[in-house]
Amino acid sequence: MLKTLNQSLRVLNLFTKEKQQWTVREVADKLELNQTAVYRILETFVQNRYLIKINNTKQYEVGPALALFSYLAYDKYNVATLIQPFLNNLMKETGESVYLVKLDHLEATTVDAFEPENKVSFAVPLNKSMPLYSGASYWAILAYLDQALIQSVLEKPFAEVRDPGKLSKNSLTEILKQTKSQGWCVSHEIVTPDIVAIAAPIFTRETIIGSLAIAKPIYRTKEEDVDPLGQLVKMTANQISALLTENDLNLNAYRFFKEKIDQVN
Numbered sequence: 161m162l163k164t165l166n167q168s169l170r171v172l173n174l175f176t177k178e179k180q181q182w183t184v185r186e187v188a189d190k191l192e193l194n195q196t197a198v199y200r201i202l203e204t205f206v207q208n209r210y211l212i213k214i215n216n217t218k219q220y221e222v223g224p225a226l227a228l229f230s231y232l233a234y235d236k237y238n239v240a241t242l243i244q245p246f247l248n249n250l251m252k253e254t255g256e257s258v259y260l261v262k263l264d265h266l267e268a269t270t271v272d273a274f275e276p277e278n279k280v281s282f283a284v285p286l287n288k289s290m291p292l293y294s295g296a297s298y299w300a301i302l303a304y305l306d307q308a309l310i311q312s313v314l315e316k317p318f319a320e321v322r323d324p325g326k327l328s329k330n331s332l333t334e335i336l337k338q339t340k341s342q343g344w345c346v347s348h349e350i351v352t353p354d355i356v357a358i359a360a361p362i363f364t365r366e367t368i369i370g371s372l373a374i375a376k377p378i379y380r381t382k383e384e385d386v387d388p389l390g391q392l393v394k395m396t397a398n399q400i401s402a403l404l405t406e407n408d409l410n411l412n413a414y415r416f417f418k419e420k421i422d423q424v425n
Contacts, residue, residue: 167191167197167201168204171187171191171198171201171202172205172210174187174191175221180222181214181217181221182220182221183217183220187202202220206220209223210223210225210226211223211226234417234420236407237417239404239409239410239411240272240414240418240420241421242403242404242407243260243400243403243404244421246372246400247272247372248274249396250372251274251374252276254376254392255276256374256376257274257275257276258273258275258372258373259273259284259373259374260273260372260411261359261370262369262370262414263301264289266309268290268292268297268301268370268371269286270284270285270286270287270288271370271414271415271418272418287415290320291313291316291318291320292305293318293320293332294321294350295347295350295351295357296345296347296357296358297357297373299335299359300339300359300360300372300373301361301370302336303335303337303339303340304363304368305368314332314333315329321350322349322351322352339361342390343360343361344359344393344394344397345359345390348378352375354378355375355376355377356376356377356378357373357374357375358389358390359371359372359373359393360372360373360390360393360394361397361401362400362411363401363404363405364401364404364405364408369404369410370411371397372393372396372400373393374389374393
């Protein structure tokens with residue numbers, strides 16, 4: 161590792177939204193570095209327009225060269241812009257609500273939703289974590305975790321489901337096996353009454369990171385509808401997985417980019 165380069169990057173990483181301006185002394189104190197070395201690093205960044213120096217206050221702030229890098233990175237890593245067209249298309253094709261769910265260790269979080277207009281649907285709160293036993297959106301993830309993690313979920317009391325008596329360790333084990341076999345799964349009223357959920361896993365580089373799901377009222381769901389919908393959700397999830405793998409992306413920054421898109425819209 162190049163010591164000077166590493167120190168320079170540490171200096172650059174201090175500039176955040178919360179603290180956008182730094183003096184030489186502040187940087188030196190924060191990083192426990194020599195003030196002369198810090199001054200040279202900061203001035204080098206100024207010469208290359210990565211930072212700007214405010215002469216009357218002797219403070220430094222982010223410069224236009226970094227803004228260009230930020231623009232390039234935003235465009236390249238904006239995972240929400242890449243995925244949202246698939247969510248929108250699936251909503252239009254099925255006429256049902258579509259949800260993107262992100263894995264968070266032994267829980268998962270709905271990070272985006274596309275819901276049809278002028279049609280009865282139901283609201284799922286975004287950014288709320290749920291245990292991985294909580295229905296199809298979560299089973300589609302759980303089925304592909306390491307066996308030790310699966311067992312730790314199966315040992316839980318299933319407290320979040322509407323009727324814990326309808327879901328057991330043995331029945332969920334069979335559901336997970338079937339999910340891996342067919343590549344999608346379905347649940348009926350597990351957490352939300354009168355709702356059928358159909359979901360398929362999302363991967364990046366063969367690592368499970370989330371799921372794609374549609375949800376529709378039971379009264380609009382015929383038994384013969386389920387398999388075609390499962391195949392359609394699976395196909396769309398596979399397309400998203402291929403895109404994420406191709407671009408070496410995951411869902412970790414999805415919420416950040418979604419919020420930026422929402423601010424513009």
